[in-house]
Amino acid sequence: MVEQRERKRIVILGGGFGGSYLAKELTRRKYGLDVEVVVIDRNNYFIFYPLLIEAGCGSIEPRHCTVPIREFAPKAELLMAEVVGMDPESQRVHFQLVGDEQSRWIGYDHLVVALGSVTRMFPEDVVSGVREHAFFMKHMSDAVAIRDRAVELLELANAIDDLEERRRLLHFVVVGGNVTGIEVLGELEVFVREASAQYHNIKDEDIQFSVYEFNKRLLAILPDHLSNWATKLLRKRGINIHTGVSVKEVHADRIVDSNGETVPCSTVIWTAGIAPSPMLKNLNGLPLNKFGGMQCESDYRATGTPNIWGMGDCASVPGRDGKPMPPLAQIAIRQAPQLAANIAATEQGRPTKPGGVELQGILVPLGRHRGVAAIKGLRVHGILAWLMWRGIYLMKTPRFGRRLRVLVDWMLNAVCRKDYVQLGMHAASHRDMIRSKSGERASQD
Numbered sequence: 001m002v003e004q005r006e007r008k009r010i011v012i013l014g015g016g017f018g019g020s021y022l023a024k025e026l027t028r029r030k031y032g033l034d035v036e037v038v039v040i041d042r043n044n045y046f047i048f049y050p051l052l053i054e055a056g057c058g059s060i061e062p063r064h065c066t067v068p069i070r071e072f073a074p075k076a077e078l079l080m081a082e083v084v085g086m087d088p089e090s091q092r093v094h095f096q097l098v099g100d101e102q103s104r105w106i107g108y109d110h111l112v113v114a115l116g117s118v119t120r121m122f123p124e125d126v127v128s129g130v131r132e133h134a135f136f137m138k139h140m141s142d143a144v145a146i147r148d149r150a151v152e153l154l155e156l157a158n159a160i161d162d163l164e165e166r167r168r169l170l171h172f173v174v175v176g177g178n179v180t181g182i183e184v185l186g187e188l189e190v191f192v193r194e195a196s197a198q199y200h201n202i203k204d205e206d207i208q209f210s211v212y213e214f215n216k217r218l219l220a221i222l223p224d225h226l227s228n229w230a231t232k233l234l235r236k237r238g239i240n241i242h243t244g245v246s247v248k249e250v251h252a253d254r255i256v257d258s259n260g261e262t263v264p265c266s267t268v269i270w271t272a273g274i275a276p277s278p279m280l281k282n283l284n285g286l287p288l289n290k291f292g293g294m295q296c297e298s299d300y301r302a303t304g305t306p307n308i309w310g311m312g313d314c315a316s317v318p319g320r321d322g323k324p325m326p327p328l329a330q331i332a333i334r335q336a337p338q339l340a341a342n343i344a345a346t347e348q349g350r351p352t353k354p355g356g357v358e359l360q361g362i363l364v365p366l367g368r369h370r371g372v373a374a375i376k377g378l379r380v381h382g383i384l385a386w387l388m389w390r391g392i393y394l395m396k397t398p399r400f401g402r403r404l405r406v407l408v409d410w411m412l413n414a415v416c417r418k419d420y421v422q423l424g425m426h427a428a429s430h431r432d433m434i435r436s437k438s439g440e441r442a443s444q445d
């Protein structure tokens, strides 16, 4: 039975880019909605993803790439909880508050699903060992874990005499040569090479970076000439680029590629695409497509439902060209006002309008003050693209205080050396992986 409330309630599952911007929109007077807006997220912040890699590599403080949801959407209510299920019949969502084992339910009049995405994995018979041995770039802990790992490996490699083993320890492999993979590669390479100056036994040629991309070229989302320019630049910096090749096996101390070649390395960073949140499968009554995404109509309504809506990375919403809108923050942010207007229209008995948000542009920083950018017919590379990347994302960083913090971090970075220390947030399994392989050797030497 559907619970009766004095004020109608809109529940938003996921307070990431999409969910938080929507919560803020829905509480604005212009929509004329007198409703309670409740956001459920396992964190009380969302990550400003464009700055996550910089936060991981020490260019900005990790906390400065997070946005507190309560501050961002102060008129909405936040439940810091794990979403675990739903019952569309009684219009209720099942959740567990963080730190509390008791199961609870909350009723809704409208439900918005904005649970985002996860890193795409392949079945073990297609690519093995990724879950056990690879690093990812999705959460704050991932970004910090990669930095911690690099510092630990530099310490270890500096302490051993076996040159072959030192080079294996200092070989970093990125799988996936699109935007996230190339950003990680560019930033981490700079971080490791700059840090290595403090290690007397490590020479520049002991450090190696490689990228494997299944497509014929890196950064396939960009026009050919920008992608070629970025590839040339990365090659000049000594990065091994393998295009048209995938990785089939990931082990603690090596990878095997699709040509059957075994390559010794210590760290594999897996950035080979994304998949919709697997939690969608546990939410009864959601229409899912063959990729596990939530199938929506062009007005964001979940297909076949009256009051369930989808947005962001987890939803497949046809854009103006009929194709699903791409899974990007810039899309999720601009979906928010369209979806808020459609929920308001439904409440006020007006017809909804089809949405449709187009890509505004792609900016990719490559490290060392270089980048590539394609924004509405403008194609730029080099220092100008890097400056555009910094300028645009600084302007897009929510709230003045946060923008100032990021700006100060960048300015300090220009004049002070980074701290090449561990933050100790990495998973125990990853620590064990290094120690078991090379700890023995260090003691033998």
Ligand SMILES: Cc1cc2nc3c(=O)[nH]c(=O)nc-3n(C[C@H](O)[C@H](O)[C@H](O)COP(=O)(O)OP(=O)(O)OC[C@H]3O[C@@H](n4cnc5c(N)ncnc54)[C@H](O)[C@@H]3O)c2cc1C
Pocket (backbone or CB within 6 Å): 013, 014, 015, 016, 017, 018, 019, 040, 041, 042, 043, 045, 046, 047, 049, 050, 052, 053, 081, 082, 083, 084, 114, 115, 116, 117, 137, 138, 180, 277, 279, 311, 312, 313, 314, 327, 328, 329, 330, 331, 332
């Ligand atoms: C490293 C990186 C860099 C990126 N850079 C860019 C960029 O430069 N430009 C750009 O446009 N896009 C970028 N993106 C993509 C962008 O971040 C996503 O498209 C965007 O975050 C999608 O918004 P969303 O609201 O759908 O998902 P998210 O922002 O991921 O939000 C989902 C929310 O749901 C919560 N959640 C999930 N499951 C549960 C559960 N069971 N219970 C409770 N809460 C849950 C999560 O905690 C999260 O807060 C980048 C992504 C990554 C990983």
